[in-house]
Amino acid sequence: MARLxxxxxxxxxxxxxxxxxRRRQWRMDGPHFLGQVVNHAVVDPxxxxxxxxxxxxxxxxxxxxxxxxxGRSWQESSRPPAFDKAADGAEGESVGHVxxxxxxxxxxxxxxxxxxxxxxxxxxxxxxxxxxxVAGFNAHPDRRKWIGDAQDAPPDGGTxxxxxxxxxxxxxLYFGCSSGGVFESRDHGGSWHPLNRGxxxxxxxxxxxxxxxxxxxVRVHPVSGDVYQQNxxxxxxxxxxxxxxxxxxxxxxxxxxDIGFPMVLHPRDPETAWVFPMDGGTVWPRMPIxxxxxxxxxxxxxxxxxxxxxxxxxxxxxxxxxxQAMSVDxxxxxxxYFGTTGGEVWASFxxxxxxxxxxxxxxxxxxxxxxxxx
Amino acid sequence: MKVVLPTPLAEYTRHRREVxxxxxxxxxLLADLDRRYPGLRFRVIDEQGAVRPHIKVFVNRVxxxxxxxxxxxxxxxxxVAALSGG
Numbered sequence: 001m002a003r004l005x006x007x008x009x010x011x012x013x014x015x016x017x018x019x020x021x022r023r024r025q026w027r028m029d030g031p032h033f034l035g036q037v038v039n040h041a042v043v044d045p046x047x048x049x050x051x052x053x054x055x056x057x058x059x060x061x062x063x064x065x066x067x068x069x070x071g072r073s074w075q076e077s078s079r080p081p082a083f084d085k086a087a088d089g090a091e092g093e094s095v096g097h098v099x100x101x102x103x104x105x106x107x108x109x110x111x112x113x114x115x116x117x118x119x120x121x122x123x124x125x126x127x128x129x130x131x132x133x134v135a136g137f138n139a140h141p142d143r144r145k146w147i148g149d150a151q152d153a154p155p156d157g158g159t160x161x162x163x164x165x166x167x168x169x170x171x172x173l174y175f176g177c178s179s180g181g182v183f184e185s186r187d188h189g190g191s192w193h194p195l196n197r198g199x200x201x202x203x204x205x206x207x208x209x210x211x212x213x214x215x216x217x218v219r220v221h222p223v224s225g226d227v228y229q230q231n232x233x234x235x236x237x238x239x240x241x242x243x244x245x246x247x248x249x250x251x252x253x254x255x256x257x258d259i260g261f262p263m264v265l266h267p268r269d270p271e272t273a274w275v276f277p278m279d280g281g282t283v284w285p286r287m288p289i290x291x292x293x294x295x296x297x298x299x300x301x302x303x304x305x306x307x308x309x310x311x312x313x314x315x316x317x318x319x320x321x322x323x324q325a326m327s328v329d330x331x332x333x334x335x336x337y338f339g340t341t342g343g344e345v346w347a348s349f350x351x352x353x354x355x356x357x358x359x360x361x362x363x364x365x366x367x368x369x370x371x372x373x374x
Numbered sequence: 375m376k377v378v379l380p381t382p383l384a385e386y387t388r389h390r391r392e393v394x395x396x397x398x399x400x401x402x403l404l405a406d407l408d409r410r411y412p413g414l415r416f417r418v419i420d421e422q423g424a425v426r427p428h429i430k431v432f433v434n435r436v437x438x439x440x441x442x443x444x445x446x447x448x449x450x451x452x453x454v455a456a457l458s459g460g
Contacts, residue, residue, distance in 0.1 A: 057382045059455050060417040061430035076413045094420035100450035 004329060005070065005371045006337055007041035007051070008345055012363035014038040014053055016071055021331055021372070023349050026358055033057075040324060043070075043371030044127070046109050052128045054098035054114070061202035062097045064114070064176050066128045070373065079130040081114050081137065089245060093118060100324065101128075102163035104139070105170030115160030119147045121176045121189065135192040137183070145179040146194065146211045154178055156200045161323065173226065181213035182229065183322045198245035200233035217263045217323040224270035228302075229324070230263035235275055237302050248302025252277065256289055256307075257317035262326035265332055266351075271301040274308075274328070274336060274352060276321045287318045294335070297352050311355035314345065319344070326365035331372070339365025375447055377407065380455040385417075386411040395451075400431065401441040403451060418453060427454040 006017040015030035032038075036057040044050040049068055056062040064077040086092030097115045104123075106113035114122040114131060121134040135142060147158055159178050166172035171188040174195070181196040194211040200339045201213045207223035221227075227238035228248075235249030235258040249258025259280025266272035274295050279285040288294065294309035319340035326338040336348040343362035377388060377395050387393050395410060397403030408415035420426055423441060429437045432452040434446065444449070 057417075058457055059419060060382050061426055063417065065414065078412065080415070080416060085421060085423070092422035094424070094426075302445055309392060 003374045004331070004335075005043055005373055006175070006327075006329075006345075006358075007043065007053075007367075007371070008323075008339055008362060008365060009038040009041045009053070009367040009371050010339075010343070010363040011037055013043050013144075015069075016041075017345065017358060019103060023331070023335055023347075025228065029071060032074070033065070034207055036045075036099065038366065038367075039097055039099050040101045040367045041105065042105050042369050043373065046103060046106055046114075046370065048135070048371065048373045052101050052112065054101055056097045060093060064098060064101075064128055066332060074226075075129075076279070077124075077128055081120065081131040081133070083120060084133060086154050093120070096157055099247075099264075100160040100161040100163055100175075101165075102165070103316060105165045106219050107170055113163045113173075115163050116155040116173060119143075119158045119160040119180060120152070121175065122212035123189065128274050134189045136185065136187075136194050140192060146183070147177050148212060150328075151180040152212070158277070159333050162215065162229075164218060164227075166220060168225050172218060176218040176229070178214050178216070178232075179212060181211045183216055187295055195238075195243070197243060198239075199229075199231055199236055199249075200247070202233050208339045211370075216261045217262060219263050219265045219273075219327065221265050221270040222267060223290050226265075226270040226301075228265060228273055229261055230260050230275055234258045235260075235263070235302065237319035246302075248298070249275075251298075252296060252305050253302060257281075259284075260321075261286075261323040262321055262338065264326050264328045264336065267328060267330040269299070272297065272299045272351075273302070274326070276326060276338060278320065283321045286320045291318055293317045293319070295338075295348075295355075308348070308352035310353065322366060325365050327368045327370050329370040329372070330363060335370070337368050339368045375403070375445065375449050375451065377403070377426065377451045377453070379453050382455050382457075383414060383453070384419075386414040393456070396447075397445055399441065399445060400438055400443045403445055406440065430454045 013034045015033040019026045039054045041053040051067040053065045063080045065074040083093040085315045100115035102113045110127045112124045121137045122131045124131045162176035164174040173185045183192045184195040185192045198215045216230045218229040236245040252258045260277045296305045319342040329335040345358045395406040
């Protein structure tokens, strides 16, 4: 019987929740990298074995660890993501941390992508052992203009995140930059262009800016290739025929709004997606509206949404769910998982109809993923 | 020569705080340390060749401002990493 792994990456280490495919009994493995920042940990869905973790200890430089035995042993990447050395006299960039890890297309075993802070894209062809920069973006003449400077970046630095591969074309890639916007390549990363038309950027002087947006989480459906995003300025679905984002978040209740960080897509149905709205009023508390957490689900591509809060705290729950801290498994019915800045992990095994708390007292949760392994 | 390392690097050296390494300059010493303990150098020196923020390197208790600092076999090199952030 397949086992389900749920790696929980936190500000102070990695834990791996594990269950069989019935999802009734859970056990927790860890800590791994205790005390170290783990921004993301992902199991390769192609070999169902290789686990990569983006790790940074205190003020030491970042690195990537890999495991082929689900965390019983780890080997460090011999060449972690790093920008090219600048020419003498020129100002060079240094990777602060690896923020996002993404396996490439199912037809490309061993190929992975990594997104960093500041915004850089890196690729590995050997299952995470060594990494090189994707010059098509990192050396693109417009990159600095697209991503802006420290004034444009979030407090913890700008990040390249939400790396997605079109399931129907391994050369068709997407990612999000905060700041910068959504970018797309149709030639395996050789060239990139902004993909932000129709998306609001109410913090920019030009509301129709081509770039400079703040996508919080971009997801590409694993079967259909449909593209969704939870943006700083709302929830969107890409109208591929018109190459234009449509604000499907307008159909959420106005008192809830459509501000938030994560977004997850159903593993089979491209019309079904979940978001976790946060308070984006005034100073942006970034916590559940009125302290009452809830996921919202659409089953019709964003035309309508339903609140899903059964089992969640009914009041006085003040946490944030970060952009990579919500995930979905591939089982039937699909399981949903989210982690909080308060160290809780919640799950639903009925596609959001009810929730239960899997664990408490972990550190601030940065990222949650799921994987079926043998 | 003797090199004293901070605890965050302990896993590279099998938890030895004091190790031996050779080099006529600090750059050579760090390269030798990386040969002996693969991966260690990148955690201390970034891809532009700069000591990472909040890490300091001292030679005989004097802070080294450049990796070109010359070393002698009797020198002592101390790597210090700040612990902060809560």
